[in-house]
Amino acid sequence: MTDFHPQVKQLLDGELTLADLAPELRAEGEEALRLLAAVDREPVTLPGTLGARVLAELRRRAEAPGFWRRLRLRPWTLVPAFAAGAALALLLSPPAPTRAPAAVTVRFVLFAPEAQQVALAGTFNQWDPAATPLVRTGAPGVWTATLTLPAGQHQYAFVVDGARWVADPGAPAVDDGFGRRNSVLSL
Amino acid sequence: MKTLCVALLLAIAGTPLGAQQDVSARLAGRVPPEIAALVHQLAMGAAARGLPIDPLIQKAVEGSAKGVPADRVASALRALTAQLDVANAAIQQAGSNRPDTEAIAAGAFALNAGISAKQVTALALVSRPPYSTAVTLRVASTLAAMGVPAEQTVDLVTQIIALGGPATDVLGLPGQVMAGVSQGQGRGVTPAQAAAGLARAAAARANAPGQNKPKPQHP
Amino acid sequence: MSGREGATDGQVVRAVLAGDTERYAELVTRYRDRYARYAARMLGSADEAEDAVQDAFVRAYDQLAQCRDPDKFVGWFFLILRNRCFAERRRSKDVAPLEAAGAVAAPERPEVPVEMAERRRALQHALLELTPEQREVFVLKHVEGLSYGEIAERLGTSVPSLKMRMHRAYDRLREQLRDRAP
Numbered sequence: 001m002t003d004f005h006p007q008v009k010q011l012l013d014g015e016l017t018l019a020d021l022a023p024e025l026r027a028e029g030e031e032a033l034r035l036l037a038a039v040d041r042e043p044v045t046l047p048g049t050l051g052a053r054v055l056a057e058l059r060r061r062a063e064a065p066g067f068w069r070r071l072r073l074r075p076w077t078l079v080p081a082f083a084a085g086a087a088l089a090l091l092l093s094p095p096a097p098t099r100a101p102a103a104v105t106v107r108f109v110l111f112a113p114e115a116q117q118v119a120l121a122g123t124f125n126q127w128d129p130a131a132t133p134l135v136r137t138g139a140p141g142v143w144t145a146t147l148t149l150p151a152g153q154h155q156y157a158f159v160v161d162g163a164r165w166v167a168d169p170g171a172p173a174v175d176d177g178f179g180r181r182n183s184v185l186s187l
Numbered sequence: 188m189k190t191l192c193v194a195l196l197l198a199i200a201g202t203p204l205g206a207q208q209d210v211s212a213r214l215a216g217r218v219p220p221e222i223a224a225l226v227h228q229l230a231m232g233a234a235a236r237g238l239p240i241d242p243l244i245q246k247a248v249e250g251s252a253k254g255v256p257a258d259r260v261a262s263a264l265r266a267l268t269a270q271l272d273v274a275n276a277a278i279q280q281a282g283s284n285r286p287d288t289e290a291i292a293a294g295a296f297a298l299n300a301g302i303s304a305k306q307v308t309a310l311a312l313v314s315r316p317p318y319s320t321a322v323t324l325r326v327a328s329t330l331a332a333m334g335v336p337a338e339q340t341v342d343l344v345t346q347i348i349a350l351g352g353p354a355t356d357v358l359g360l361p362g363q364v365m366a367g368v369s370q371g372q373g374r375g376v377t378p379a380q381a382a383a384g385l386a387r388a389a390a391a392r393a394n395a396p397g398q399n400k401p402k403p404q405h406p
Numbered sequence: 407m408s409g410r411e412g413a414t415d416g417q418v419v420r421a422v423l424a425g426d427t428e429r430y431a432e433l434v435t436r437y438r439d440r441y442a443r444y445a446a447r448m449l450g451s452a453d454e455a456e457d458a459v460q461d462a463f464v465r466a467y468d469q470l471a472q473c474r475d476p477d478k479f480v481g482w483f484f485l486i487l488r489n490r491c492f493a494e495r496r497r498s499k500d501v502a503p504l505e506a507a508g509a510v511a512a513p514e515r516p517e518v519p520v521e522m523a524e525r526r527r528a529l530q531h532a533l534l535e536l537t538p539e540q541r542e543v544f545v546l547k548h549v550e551g552l553s554y555g556e557i558a559e560r561l562g563t564s565v566p567s568l569k570m571r572m573h574r575a576y577d578r579l580r581e582q583l584r585d586r587a588p
Binding site for chain 1: 217245246248249250252253255259260263266267293296299300325326328329330332333334358361
């Protein structure tokens with residue numbers, strides 16, 4: 001059994017002293033303290049030229065072509081708000097840095113624990129709720145569908161239980177012209 | 188003889204008759220008859236004015252799928268047609284005599300997202316190759332839909348274009364703003380703040396010492 | 407062009423954001439050593455620490471507009487450096503461990519007894535065998551001297567989960583050091 005005794009761990013944490021340990025743990029305690037004594041706490045000082053080198057690097061990057069390209073198009077990962085009806089649209093294949101792709105695979109996710117069925121309707125499937133049902137995943141209340149969509153701008157919404165149209169709370173939203181909101185996906 | 192037949196077919200496809208058949212095909216079974224009739228009517232006028240008709244078809248199909256009453260769909264379609272007209276005029280203000288339909292559609296979408304006609308013009312003005320007007324307007328619409336105020340959206344997109352990088356830099360803006368928001372999660376960074384930060388940084392780079400990036404050529 | 411004495415971090419950050427890029431060097435000078443030791447223990451050598459800190463300053467500049475509170479630049483910078491340290495270890499898993507640890511026992515420090523230098527080297531090597539999360543909690547507590555509470559606040563996690571991580575680290579270190587004991 002190579003694990004330290006819990007009391008020795010407390011010793012290592014600084015919550016106990018060697019004197020607090022039971023006699024049979026002393027040896028182990030001393031071993032633990034020797035381990036800590038081997039920690040290198042020497043301060044590390046970096047060269048004074050670092051500032052100049054950082055500035056030189058910044059200037060070099062500013063002059064290189066495609067300066068902003070290095071920021072890399074990030075996948076559209078929306079911060080989940082796990083309230084009822086919260087949803088994510090995750091890009092599974094982020095666009096390449098130099099050319100917009102012809103098609104991108106997107107996973108749509110909706111957290112709807114009370115739903116019996118959930119569908120996805122949008123400009124990419126003629127707003128037909130029957131065309132793209134979501135399926136339940138392992139996680140309770142989480143529904144998902146994966147589509148490959150052409151590059152461009154798409155509007156969509158979820159249809160819960162065949163009748164309730166729900167915009168994706170995490171996504172940008174626009175007025176649908178009918179008093180509701182559509183979600184926008186830009187690829 | 189074969190060539191003549193082909194030419195004839197092509198001619199028919201380009202006529203309003205051909206276009207109407209196209210519209211019918213897309214509406215068939217999806218919208219009630221009175222909406223289909225309205226779409227046909229609006230589409231004929233729109234096509235004559237050089238406007239895209241696809242958004243009208245999409246909106247009609249959407250409204251019907253959502254079970255919206257016919258009169259509500261009708262008023263939405265008329266409103267959309269008006270937006271297409273305003274967008275068309277706004278983009279023409281930027282110097283293009285016959286804007287491409289993609290740009291007009293994007294312009295209408297931008298208006299819907301809260302960007303003003305004047306701002307559409309401003310965005311069209313800075314969209315010289317390699318930056319297409321349609322992409323610029325779509326990106327601006329997405330940013331506005333994310334909650335970035337229209338003025339800041341225009342400012343940010345303009346700043347990025349001014350840096351002269353590839354078009355994908357503009358495409359990446361919504362992602363950058365989202366990244367700024369998610370990095371600032373817990374500190375309450377709003378999309379507006381993230382966007383403002385990106386714009387300031389872009390302006391700083393454009394003016395930074397040692398930066399002699401050539402500006403894109405304006406034809 | 408000359409730095410202003412006594413300017414706060416917030417003032418310098420705002421000046422840089424307004425276009426005075428040259429002043430960014432003031433922040434680098436101010437903080438280049440602050441987390442150098444942390445980076446050295448996380449990555450295994452002062453050389454790697456230097457690369458990581460330089461890289462982190464460049465990234466921090468790129469993201470400077472997203473620094474929510476310019477007066478808390480250094481805490482925000484730490485997170486960028488931290489990410490860099492974590493990413494670096496993922497990349498260099500195939501570096502021969504002895505090479506990585508070898509630079510730690512600096513031969514230019516004659517006042518350190520040979521035996522102690524060896525034990526330090528062995529422990530640094532063992533540290534590199536931990537997961538980055540385990541190594542980090544060990545470094546922050548036993549090298550940087552932070553309390554569990556302070557570490558929890560800095561990393562945005564809980565004390566109990568830190569302790570669990572640390573206790574696992576203790577066991578793994580013991581295992582590693584026994585394996586190479588003569």
